[in-house]
Amino acid sequence: MKNSRNAGPPRLADRLLEFFCAPHLLEEVQGDLHERYVRDVTRMGIAKAKRTYTYNVLSFLRPFALKRRSSEYPPIPLFSVDMLRNYIKIAWRNLANNKAFSFINIVGLSLGMVCSLIIYLWVQDERKYDKFHANGDRLYRVIVNSIEKTGEISNSFENSPGVLSGILKKEIPEISHAATITWENKDRMRVGTKATNEKGRIVGADFFEMFSFPLLKGNPRTIFAAPNSLVISQRLANKYFGFADPIGKLIRLNEKDDYVVSGVFATVPANSSIKFDYVRSFESFAKNNPWIVDGWSDFGPSTVVMLRSDASLEKVNAKIRRFLTQHDKTVTDKTLSLQPYRDQYLYSRFENGIPVGGRIEYVRLFSVVALFVLLIACINFVNLATARSVKRAKEIGIRKVVGAAKAYLVGQFMGESLLMTLIAASLSILLSFLLLPTFNSITGKTIEIPLDTPAFVGKLTILVTITTLLSGIYPALFLSSFNPVNVLKGSFSTKPGIATFRKGLVVFQFTLSLALIIGALVVYQQMNYIQTKNIGLSRENVLYIKLEGELGKKYESFKQTVLQSNTIEHITTINTIPTDVGNATSDLIWTTKKPTDKFSIWLMGASYDFAKTLNIKLKEGRSFSPAFRTDTAGFLLNEVAAERMHLKNPIGQPIDLWGKKGTVIGLMKNFHMQSLHRTIEPLIVYFEPQPRGNIVARIQAGKTQQALLILQKAHKEINPAYPFSYEFADDAFRQQYKSETIIRELATCFAVLAILISCLGLFGLAAFTAEQRTKEIGVRKVLGASVSSIITLLSTDFLKLVLLAIVIASPIAWWIMDKWLQDFAYKTELSWWIFALSGLLAVGIALLTVSFQSVKAALTNPVKSLRSE
Amino acid sequence: MKRTYLGEFEEIVLLTVAVLHESAYGVAITDELDRQTGRSVSISAVHAALHRLEEKGMLKSAMGEATAERGGRRKRLFTVTALGSRALHDIRAMRDQLWSSISPNALPAISI
Numbered sequence: 001m002k003n004s005r006n007a008g009p010p011r012l013a014d015r016l017l018e019f020f021c022a023p024h025l026l027e028e029v030q031g032d033l034h035e036r037y038v039r040d041v042t043r044m045g046i047a048k049a050k051r052t053y054t055y056n057v058l059s060f061l062r063p064f065a066l067k068r069r070s071s072e073y074p075p076i077p078l079f080s081v082d083m084l085r086n087y088i089k090i091a092w093r094n095l096a097n098n099k100a101f102s103f104i105n106i107v108g109l110s111l112g113m114v115c116s117l118i119i120y121l122w123v124q125d126e127r128k129y130d131k132f133h134a135n136g137d138r139l140y141r142v143i144v145n146s147i148e149k150t151g152e153i154s155n156s157f158e159n160s161p162g163v164l165s166g167i168l169k170k171e172i173p174e175i176s177h178a179a180t181i182t183w184e185n186k187d188r189m190r191v192g193t194k195a196t197n198e199k200g201r202i203v204g205a206d207f208f209e210m211f212s213f214p215l216l217k218g219n220p221r222t223i224f225a226a227p228n229s230l231v232i233s234q235r236l237a238n239k240y241f242g243f244a245d246p247i248g249k250l251i252r253l254n255e256k257d258d259y260v261v262s263g264v265f266a267t268v269p270a271n272s273s274i275k276f277d278y279v280r281s282f283e284s285f286a287k288n289n290p291w292i293v294d295g296w297s298d299f300g301p302s303t304v305v306m307l308r309s310d311a312s313l314e315k316v317n318a319k320i321r322r323f324l325t326q327h328d329k330t331v332t333d334k335t336l337s338l339q340p341y342r343d344q345y346l347y348s349r350f351e352n353g354i355p356v357g358g359r360i361e362y363v364r365l366f367s368v369v370a371l372f373v374l375l376i377a378c379i380n381f382v383n384l385a386t387a388r389s390v391k392r393a394k395e396i397g398i399r400k401v402v403g404a405a406k407a408y409l410v411g412q413f414m415g416e417s418l419l420m421t422l423i424a425a426s427l428s429i430l431l432s433f434l435l436l437p438t439f440n441s442i443t444g445k446t447i448e449i450p451l452d453t454p455a456f457v458g459k460l461t462i463l464v465t466i467t468t469l470l471s472g473i474y475p476a477l478f479l480s481s482f483n484p485v486n487v488l489k490g491s492f493s494t495k496p497g498i499a500t501f502r503k504g505l506v507v508f509q510f511t512l513s514l515a516l517i518i519g520a521l522v523v524y525q526q527m528n529y530i531q532t533k534n535i536g537l538s539r540e541n542v543l544y545i546k547l548e549g550e551l552g553k554k555y556e557s558f559k560q561t562v563l564q565s566n567t568i569e570h571i572t573t574i575n576t577i578p579t580d581v582g583n584a585t586s587d588l589i590w591t592t593k594k595p596t597d598k599f600s601i602w603l604m605g606a607s608y609d610f611a612k613t614l615n616i617k618l619k620e621g622r623s624f625s626p627a628f629r630t631d632t633a634g635f636l637l638n639e640v641a642a643e644r645m646h647l648k649n650p651i652g653q654p655i656d657l658w659g660k661k662g663t664v665i666g667l668m669k670n671f672h673m674q675s676l677h678r679t680i681e682p683l684i685v686y687f688e689p690q691p692r693g694n695i696v697a698r699i700q701a702g703k704t705q706q707a708l709l710i711l712q713k714a715h716k717e718i719n720p721a722y723p724f725s726y727e728f729a730d731d732a733f734r735q736q737y738k739s740e741t742i743i744r745e746l747a748t749c750f751a752v753l754a755i756l757i758s759c760l761g762l763f764g765l766a767a768f769t770a771e772q773r774t775k776e777i778g779v780r781k782v783l784g785a786s787v788s789s790i791i792t793l794l795s796t797d798f799l800k801l802v803l804l805a806i807v808i809a810s811p812i813a814w815w816i817m818d819k820w821l822q823d824f825a826y827k828t829e830l831s832w833w834i835f836a837l838s839g840l841l842a843v844g845i846a847l848l849t850v851s852f853q854s855v856k857a858a859l860t861n862p863v864k865s866l867r868s869e
Numbered sequence: 870m871k872r873t874y875l876g877e878f879e880e881i882v883l884l885t886v887a888v889l890h891e892s893a894y895g896v897a898i899t900d901e902l903d904r905q906t907g908r909s910v911s912i913s914a915v916h917a918a919l920h921r922l923e924e925k926g927m928l929k930s931a932m933g934e935a936t937a938e939r940g941g942r943r944k945r946l947f948t949v950t951a952l953g954s955r956a957l958h959d960i961r962a963m964r965d966q967l968w969s970s971i972s973p974n975a976l977p978a979i980s981i
Contacts, residue, residue, distance in 0.1 A: 025916075031935075031942030032895035032912055038938040059913040064920045 007046065009037045013054040021060060024069050029060060083408070090395070091416040101388065102420075104764045105381050108757045109424035109467065112377030114431045115753055116463060118439055119370035121447045126363050128271045129345035133212040135306055139341035140313075142168075142303040142320075145353045146600060147333050155600075156350035159299035159582070160336075162282075162292040165204050167327065168303070172319055174311035179204030180282045181274065182301040183582070188548060188722060189278075190252040191240045195721070198236065200278035202285045202301075208265070210306045213272075217247055218263025224281035230259035232278045237264045255549055255721050270446055273345045296328035297586045299600070304341060313338065333586065333598040349823075362743060369750050372512045376754055378471035379505045380761035381417065385475035386498055387768045389482075396479055397487035409480035417472025418464075425464050442745045444738075503801055506765070509758040510805030510842060511812070516751040517838040518813035519820075522830065523744045526821065529828035530737060536671020537578060538615035541704070542729035545695040545711065547573060549719045555607075555691045561714045567707035568697050570613040575605035575693035578614055579733050581673040581683065588684065589656040590645055599644055602673065602681055605688035611636070611668065613698045621651045621666035624687050632687045633662030639670045641682035657686060672826075675736050679825040696729075755842065759849045762798060766850040770794060770857035777857050778865035787858045794854035795847060802846045806839040875927075875956055881906065882918040883927060883957060886947050894933065894944040895919070919947060927953030 014030070021029055033056055040049035095102045133139060142164065146155040165178040182202040189198050207213075208220035208231075215223070216234060223231055230251055237246040246261045253259050259280070268275050282301075286293045292300060307316060317337055324331040339347070339355055348358035399409060432449055440447055450456045478498070545551075551558060555573060562568045576582060584600040608631075610616070611623035619639065624631045635655050642650045650664045670680045699707040708726070715724040734741070770777075777790055814830060821827040875883065885901050886893040899915050902908055922928040933946040949957070 025920075027942045028895065028932075028945040029916060031939035031944060032916070034940045034942065035896045035936070035938050036899075036912060056912055059911045060916070062913060062917055064917050065913070 007041070009034060009053045010050045013057040017057045017060065021065050022068050025065055029065065033057065087412050087415055088419075090412075091419050094392075094416065095420075098388075100767065101384050101764055104760045105384060105420055106424050106427065108377040108380045108760045109421060109471070110427040110431060111753055111757055112374040113425055113428035113463060113467065114435065115373040115750065116370045117428060117432050117449075117460075118435065118447075119366050120459065120463075121436075121449070122439075122443065122445070123363050123367055125271065125445055125447050126346065126359060130271070130273050130342045132269060132271065133210075133342070135210060135212070136342045137340075138307045138309060138311075139210060140305055140307065140338035141341050141344055142305065143337050143339050143350070143353070144299060144324075145335045145337060145350075147335060149596065153335075153350075153353040156353050157299065158302040158344075159584070160301065160303040161296050161298055161324070162286065162301055163294070163296065164323075165303045165305070166293075168305060168320065168323070169206075172316060174307050174316045174319075175305045176308045177206035177210045177306040178303065179206045179210060179305075180301045180303055181207070182282065184276070186546070187278075188254045189236075189240075190255065190721075191249070194240060196239070197723075197725075198277045199275070200280065201274065201276045202282045203279045204282045206306070207279065208263075210304065213268060214266045216264045216266055217245075223263045224283065226260060226262065227281075227284045227287075228257060228259045229262040229284070230278055230280055231263040231265060232261055233265055233267050233276075235267050236277050237261075295587065296324050297331045297334075299584055305338070331586070333600075359739070362739070366746065366750075369516065372516075373750060373754050373757065374467065375470065376509045376512055376757050376761075378467060379509050380757065380764065381420070381471035382474050383502050383505055383761055384764045384768070385413075385417075386478055386502060387765060389475075389479055389498075392479060393482055393487045396482045397484040400482070400484040401488065406480045410476045413476035413479055414468065414472045417475070418468045421464050421468045421471065424467075425460070429460075443742050502765070506758075506762065506798075506801045507805045507808065509761060510802050510846070511809040513751070513754040513758045514805055514809035514838055514842050515813040515816070516747070516754045517841060518809065518834060519817055520744070520747040520751040521834045521838055522813075522817040522820070522828075523740070523747050525828045525834065526824065527737065527740055527744050530676050530740075530824075530826075531734065533676070533826065535579070535676075536616065536669060539579070539729040539733055541699045541701055542614065543697055543699065543726045544577065544729060544732060545697065545715070545724075545726045547691055547693055547695055549722045551695070551715070551719045551722075552691050554718045555695070558695075558714050558718050561717075562697070562707075562710055565707070565710040567700055567703040567710055569700050570609045571695065571697045572609045572613040573607045573688065573691035573693060574610065574696050575688055577694065577732055578604070578673060578696065579729070580675070580736055585657070587658060588645075590647070591654055592646060597645065599682060601641055601644075602683045604673065604683060604685045605692065606685050607688055607691055610685065611666070613696050615698075616671055617669040619667045619669050621664070623666055628665075630663075631665060632689055633660070634665035634687055635662055636666040636668050636685040637664055638668045638680070638683040640680055641684055642667055644682050655684075657684065660686065662686075676824055676826045755845060759845055762846055763849045763853065766794070766798060766853040769797075770853045774857065774860070774865045777860065778862035781858075781862040782866070787855075790858035791851060791854045794857060795850045798846060798850045799843065802843055806835075806842065810835045810839070875960065878910075878914075879918050879922055880957070880960060881908075882915060883922055883949065883953055886919075886928060887949050887954075887957070891946065891948065893947045898947075922953070923947070925952075926950060927956055 017030060017033070018026065033053060036056065037049055037053045040052050043049075044052075130136070141158055142160050143156050143158060144160050145153045146157075148154045160180075162180055165180040169175050169178040180203065184199050184201060186197055186199055189196055205224045208215055208223060215231075218231065223229060230253075232240075232246065232251070240246070240251065241249060246264055249261045250258045251261060265279075268277075291298075307313070320336045320338070323336050324334050335353075337353060343355060346358055346360040346363065347355035349356055349361075351357075396409060429449065429451070436447060436449065439445075547555070559571050563571060581602045581604055583603045585603060586598055586600050588601050606624065608624050608626050611618055616623075618636075621636075622628075623636065624634060628634075635657070637645070637647075637650055647653055647664075650667050653664045655662055655664060668683075668685070672680060673683055674681070697707075697711065711726070712724045715722075773794070777794075780790060780793075814835070818830060821830070881902065882898060885898050885905070888905070889897055889901055895912055895916055898919070899910060899912050902910055902915070919928060919930075923930060927950055928947045929950050930945050930947045933944040935941050935943045
């Protein structure tokens with residue numbers, strides 16, 4: 001016998017025909033084709049007959065077969081006023097009658113939408129960084145790449161030689177403007193008796209011609225023409241001069257030099273990655289500080305160039321690649337390249353010289369997460385709507401019998417989900433208004449809801465549409481496909497496939513939530529690891545005081561005064577923040593140096609008691625000590641440096657740093673002088689006879705208050721012009737991981753939201769199941785089932801789903817978080833307990849949610865539930 | 870005289886319907902066409918022509934009996950209407966008239 005399934009005409013083709021052929025022609029056409037098929041099978045075999053059949057079906061794709069005969073009944077308008085009124089009435093009754101379910105849906109949806117809204121605003125804000133410059137597409141910053149002997153780029157940074165910008169502009173015709181921009185400076189400003197500390201930068205002369213920091217007063221070309229010119233922000237101008245014209249007025253900087261205000265710029269927008277309240281001329285700064293433009297192998301300030309509008313980036317990149325070597329033959333390990341200035345904020349992580357990531361990764365990550373949270377909320381809607389479909393089956397049946405076509409029912413149900421989404425959307429805008437201040441304080445932004453801009457309203461409409469579609473389309477199609485005969489006969493029951501689908505969705509929800517929980521926990525653990533890791537120097541009870549004014553000159557007397565008080569253990573000066581060293585050189589000379597020994601070594605200038613104050617352990621030798629007169633010409637190396645210099649016995653080795661000759665007096669154990677994203681690199685500490693940077697003081701444990709008073713008093717005596725300000729090393733260290741802290745806060749928020757919304761859905765489903773099984777539970781109780789057995793019965797179904805979600809989520813989360821941790825050179829382990837804990841957490845919360853309903857159901861008196869039988 | 874336009878294929882299909890008399894439906898017409906003219910045409914082309922002819926009022930149709938090989942689906946049986954018959958006759962008359970007007974030596978002889 002022939003297998004009837006295989007012998008028949010191809011199913012797919014048949015389906016296709018049924019789909020496209022006009023109903024009034026279908027019978028004869030399909031009959032004819034089948035008849036021909038039967039003949040073909042006997043003539044040419046099944047395989048060929050099937051092909052022919054398919055071909056024949058396709059040949060019916062002709063207008064006459066596609067064209068539907070117009071109905072003999074007048075068409076019913078889709079939106080008649082009466083029907084619309086009815087739809088709205090029914091939708092409202094459904095909302096009002098099932099308050100619990102409506103609540104779950106609306107709250108869930110609005111939480112999901114709040115998430116999406118806030119993240120959308122955040123992403124927009126991040127993307128807007130540095131995009132406001134009119135010449136944005138021609139602005140590039142110079143990136144310096146360190147080349148290893150193997151030819152690979154090991155490291156890329158924006159610190160460039162100070163001399164670079166001027167010479168680039170002179171020698172590369174494509175570069176029309178170039179400016180050096182220094183790091184942020186904090187300077188003391190004084191006008192008359194008014195004095196404050198202000199943040200500013202020292203920038204090249206082309207600065208205002210390149211960037212769109214609009215000058216309110218002054219000419220961008222000549223603004224730095226006079227020596228000691230100062231350009232200040234509108235804010236500063238108002239602060240110091242009120243409504244008077246600030247041009248030509250004097251401001252005293254650092255109680256030393258008088259500067260003339262030569263221009264005023266509009267306050268720098270929040271979405272600029274460089275922020276400043278004043279700028280001074282780099283060219284005149286360099287005249288007094290020749291070290292900054294001295295040499296091609298010292299990397300400090302950044303350099304930004306503007307290309308001519310007809311220049312090609314590739315050509316310029318090729319020209320400047322070997323620029324440093326061309327000007328200084330000894331610089332063989334550095335190449336230059338350009339990065340679009342407007343990308344610098346989002347793409348700051350380089351791999352092999354190519355910007356691959358940075359904040360953009362978080363932007364992407366959180367966009368996905370926001371979408372997921374919204375999806376979880378939509379799933380709640382889908383699940384509850386399909387689960388409760390039985391309740392509406394009769395309505396659908398009647399509607400169909402009195403003539404509703406499927407399309408009208410789909411419209412009706414989509415309309416209902418639109419109503420729900422609209423309520424949720426208005427609620428979410430309200431919630432966003434309430435939550436934004438908190439969000440802004442976490443992320444340090446000033447985001448507002450731009451309800452008055454058409455672009456935002458457009459995006460909001462898109463959000464509402466997407467949410468409506470995501471949550472409404474499946475229930476609408478599902479509900480409208482009920483067969484009225486079955487429904488009205490009372491023999492209606494949903495297919496088991498639907499229940500499986502719902503379970504799948506619940507598993508999906510919990511998988512997402514669990515992944516978020518695991519993610520948040522890993523971020524927490526890593527942050528904890530960073531903050532408690534022994535980084536090789538101790539940060540506890542250490543504080544930094546900026547060396548400014550007279551403090552540098554009178555450091556010795558300050559030191560003596562505070563040490564006498566017996567509250568300060570040790571005190572030293574360091575020219576940078578010891579956990580954030582930012583200057584490097586490759587100019588170091590030692591006796592056994594080979595021409596191939598070329599690498600950057602980070603620089604730190606310190607004075608006596610340096611190692612003691614920071615608790616840096618010395619492997620060999622000693623730290624700078626006043627007992628040895630020659631120590632002022634001494635150097636300390638870290639282990640990595642000694643290794644890279646191939647020094648077996650570094651102590652006593654002569655070293656030449658920029659002509660400063662001395663010997664190595666100590667070998668320090670490695671400590672982290674930079675963020676834990678980076679591995680420990682070579683470091684040399686030289687003696688700084690004239691203290692610069694910061695005073696670093698170690699306070700005796702438990703005497704913080706007294707010590708601060710002593711320090712303040714001494715500071716006031718020696719440096720009365722400046723207010724006493726200090727920073728704890730711990731806080732400064734934490735500040736370095738600000739973006740990770742933000743990520744941690746946000747990840748936690750999202751994880752909590754996701755699990756909350758998922759549980760809302762679970763709660764709804766559990767309530768529904770309990771309601772459905774009321775009779776069953778009654779019968780079981782009558783027959784002697786215990787309360788606990790009924791609770792188990794009702795809860796296990798849901799627990800299974802959560803357990804399945806744990807199994808799925810763990811490897812996915814492990815993979816993602818493992819990738820995240822790759823960014824850190826020093827990282828915590830992904831230990832099993834994180835997964836166990838998040839699993840337990842999820843199970844616990846789910847159990848709590850479900851058991852509320854199951855306990856309620858189990859405790860119901862069976863007399864009540866069975867009374868009506 | 871009002872002319873009825875019939876395409877060549879339509880004319881042949883119309884004739885075939887007449888040939889098959891009361892058992893003219895899609896597949897049968899296709900087969901008959903194949904046998905009589907040696908033209909292998911697709912069923913869809915025949916259906917399309919039948920549909921057009923019916924719209925022009927030269928054919929009328931009714932559902933016939935179902936058979937097992939058709940999966941229980943009925944055939945649509947076509948019969949030629951008076952208008953169809955008139956059209957066929959017109960065409961034939963016109964052809965005959967033309968043939969009779971050809972002088973004996975005008976066409977090159979075809980020897981068999």
